[in-house]
Amino acid sequence: MTPDVRSSAVPVLEVRDVTVRFAGLTALDAVGFTVRPGTVHAVIGPNGAGKSTCFNVLSGVYRATSGSVRFGEHELTGLPPHKIAGLGIARIFQNLALPPRATVEDSLLLGRHRLTRTGFLAAGLRLPSAAREEARHRERVREIAAFVGLEKQLAQPAGALPYGQQKLAELARALCMEPQLLLLDEPVAGMTADERRRTAAVIAGVRDSLGISIVLVEHDMGVVMRLADSVTVLDFGRRIADGAPGDVQNDPAVVRAYLGEEAAE
Numbered sequence: 003m004t005p006d007v008r009s010s011a012v013p014v015l016e017v018r019d020v021t022v023r024f025a026g027l028t029a030l031d032a033v034g035f036t037v038r039p040g041t042v043h044a045v046i047g048p049n050g051a052g053k054s055t056c057f058n059v060l061s062g063v064y065r066a067t068s069g070s071v072r073f074g075e076h077e078l079t080g081l082p083p084h085k086i087a088g089l090g091i092a093r094i095f096q097n098l099a100l101p102p103r104a105t106v107e108d109s110l111l112l113g114r115h116r117l118t119r120t121g122f123l124a125a126g127l128r129l130p131s132a133a134r135e136e137a138r139h140r141e142r143v144r145e146i147a148a149f150v151g152l153e154k155q156l157a158q159p160a161g162a163l164p165y166g167q168q169k170l171a172e173l174a175r176a177l178c179m180e181p182q183l184l185l186l187d188e189p190v191a192g193m194t195a196d197e198r199r200r201t202a203a204v205i206a207g208v209r210d211s212l213g214i215s216i217v218l219v220e221h222d223m224g225v226v227m228r229l230a231d232s233v234t235v236l237d238f239g240r241r242i243a244d245g246a247p248g249d250v251q252n253d254p255a256v257v258r259a260y261l262g263e264e265a266a267e
């Protein structure tokens with residue numbers, strides 16, 4: 003798939019000293035990392051480490067108690083989610099969030115809403131300019147659906163697809179925004195081994211063909227080690243390791259954190 007003009011010149015994402023406190027609990031404690039343009043950066047850690055909190059700060063759902071998140075020239079902390087989305091940052095939640103009855107095609111078209119110039123009112127009035135624009139959007143939607151392997155499912159209700167395909171449809175909808183940065187919270191959780199492989203291949207394809215940055219919040223170490231260019235490891239809200247996947251995987255503190263989790267199960 004070809005990049006969209008909007009995804010050129012992807013800026014660096016700089017997370018600096020981000021702390022998030024909930025009543026009596028420090029979910030993130032002065033966490034920092036850098037996401038280089040066009041790379042997959044994984045944020046991993048055992049359950050309760052602060053991964054989703056980090057995801058929610060990046061997407062504007064939670065406000066950091068202190069610290070800074072810069073995306074190029076923009077400071078993201080304090081911006082509401084729709085402003086962050088407007089800067090070209092798309093997110094996919096841990097739980098399914100597609101409208102269940104809409105077809106895959108309509109769900110993806112909704113993903114392009116940010117990019118529609120004429121808007122849905124003009125489209126409703128059947129202006130020729132709106133019809134041309136809609137045709138262009140539908141073409142891009144088909145291209146993106148084919149990219150994630152859902153071109154045959156476009157006319158089906160999204161909610162009727164198997165779980166793995168619904169997650170791919172969510173990924174496709176996020177790509178329909180033509181983002182510069184994609185935020186994924188545990189994209190392969192609940193998937194079969196086959197679905198995991200396929201999703202990991204699609205995510206790698208997004209990085210390689212579109213050149214956008216991806217922050218991958220993930221519990222599954224196997225997926226991360228295959229896919230990520232760099233990794234930040236959290237445990238109890240603190241950064242315990244940061245670096246290349248191979249180095250991080252063998253870091254004694256990381257091994258201990260994951261072993262501790264197994265022991266607790």
Ligand SMILES: Nc1ncnc2c1ncn2[C@@H]1O[C@H](COP(=O)(O)OP(=O)(O)O)[C@@H](O)[C@H]1O
Nearest residue numbers: 024027029047048049050051052053054055056
């Ligand atoms: N909205 C919230 N209110 C209070 N505590 C929260 C909230 N969200 C997360 N936490 C707490 O913050 C810690 C980190 O949670 P979370 O970021 O969901 O971890 P992870 O995604 O790594 O499993 C946990 O102890 C969790 O209970």
Ligand SMILES: [Mg+2]
Nearest residue numbers: 053054055096
């Ligand atoms: Mg989580």
